[in-house]
Amino acid sequence: MLQTQHKSRTYTTPKLSRCGSNGSESDISATAREAFSWSAFRPGNDPIRIRTAIDSSIDQTLRAIDAYRSPLAEKKLRGEKLTKRETNELKIWDELLGMFVEQPTSLPKEAEWALREAERLLGIK
Amino acid sequence: MAVLRLSKPPALPAHVSYSLYRDWLLYNFYDHVCSYCIVQHESLQVEHWEPIAYAPERERDPSNFLLACPRCNRGKSDYHPAYVGRRTRKHEKHGFEVIDVRKDDLACMFDLLNSGELRPKPGTQYERALWNALLLKLDVAFVTTKRAECLRVLKVCEGLVSQGGQKAEALLKVLIPVCAKQHLLFRVFDVQVSDALQFKLNEFIATHRPAIVT
Numbered sequence: 439m440l441q442t443q444h445k446s447r448t449y450t451t452p453k454l455s456r457c458g459s460n461g462s463e464s465d466i467s468a469t470a471r472e473a474f475s476w477s478a479f480r481p482g483n484d485p486i487r488i489r490t491a492i493d494s495s496i497d498q499t500l501r502a503i504d505a506y507r508s509p510l511a512e513k514k515l516r517g518e519k520l521t522k523r524e525t526n527e528l529k530i531w532d533e534l535l536g537m538f539v540e541q542p543t544s545l546p547k548e549a550e551w552a553l554r555e556a557e558r559l560l561g562i563k
Numbered sequence: 564m565a566v567l568r569l570s571k572p573p574a575l576p577a578h579v580s581y582s583l584y585r586d587w588l589l590y591n592f593y594d595h596v597c598s599y600c601i602v603q604h605e606s607l608q609v610e611h612w613e614p615i616a617y618a619p620e621r622e623r624d625p626s627n628f629l630l631a632c633p634r635c636n637r638g639k640s641d642y643h644p645a646y647v648g649r650r651t652r653k654h655e656k657h658g659f660e661v662i663d664v665r666k667d668d669l670a671c672m673f674d675l676l677n678s679g680e681l682r683p684k685p686g687t688q689y690e691r692a693l694w695n696a697l698l699l700k701l702d703v704a705f706v707t708t709k710r711a712e713c714l715r716v717l718k719v720c721e722g723l724v725s726q727g728g729q730k731a732e733a734l735l736k737v738l739i740p741v742c743a744k745q746h747l748l749f750r751v752f753d754v755q756v757s758d759a760l761q762f763k764l765n766e767f768i769a770t771h772r773p774a775i776v777t
Contacts, residue, residue, distance in 0.1 A: 511697060536705050549737055
């Protein structure tokens with residue numbers, strides 16, 4: 439029976455650059471800070487500072503999303519055909535944007551019902 | 564021209580907060596319609612067309628106010644609307660002027676498709692329209708879906724008005740207020756509305772918003 443001399447090595451988590459990582463939570467946030475150029479500061483208990491901290495990190499996240507989304511959105515707005523992959527990517531960026539910003543007001547339930555009823559009455563699919 | 568004319572602003576004392584002009588703006592923008600994406604939002608902010616950072620003297624000037632949803636407000640940020648030096652994309656040489664519903668005819672800049680998508684119209688304003696669509700993210704999926712929904716309501720109302728009958732009238736009673744609240748979208752983008760439906764919409768608006776010039 440053929441046997442190799444190979445011995446499996448114990449798995450170690452990959453080291454993240456510039457973080458001296460052991461996979462802990464702080465390393466992940468450090469990587470996120472590095473990737474999105476986030477800066478951290480302690481807002482303490484001051485509500486205005488907390489609000490500013492939230493707003494500025496949302497702004498930075500939106501800017502980061504925008505950097506990936508804009509070229510695809512521009513292509514679409516110019517009327518160029520997007521590949522299936524690009525279409526899906528744009529859809530995902532839009533969904534992600536929807537998590538950070540307020541969505542438009544939805545129709546009241548009564549109006550939604552009336553709209554469906556009217557479409558049925560008029561034979562609109 | 565489908566530009567928007569606002570009613571006369573209320574005469575408020577100089578020392579009061581500019582946020583008191585919100586009701587006047589809400590009245591003009593027909594209950595929560597953002598002046599940039601022309602779509603209804605629950606919470607709208609009083610937006611300084613010329614940012615306070617550039618023109619502190621216009622902080623309480625009603626002619627400097629618009630209503631913006633948090634998303635559009637974030638997009639425009641403190642960008643001076645007439646300053647074209649800022650670029651939003653790496654390859655750009657310069658930016659463009661931000662759209663203003665009070666002086667720009669958006670119907671000349673964009674085509675509103677049935678899918679709710681906005682497409683910049685070919686012509687002299689093409690690059691500006693495209694730039695604004697990207698700055699304010701006028702093309703984002705959930706806004707496009709909302710516009711499509713408004714056009715769907717309009718289409719259904721048109722059908723009900725031409726069909727007539729007791730049931731159609733009952734449904735119109737529910738749908739006309741919804742349609743009337745979005746009439747700014749139809750006006751701004753020159754969406755064709757039949758005379759019969761326009762009459763019904765005007766009737767509703769005249770009862771609920773008599774001061775608005777339609």
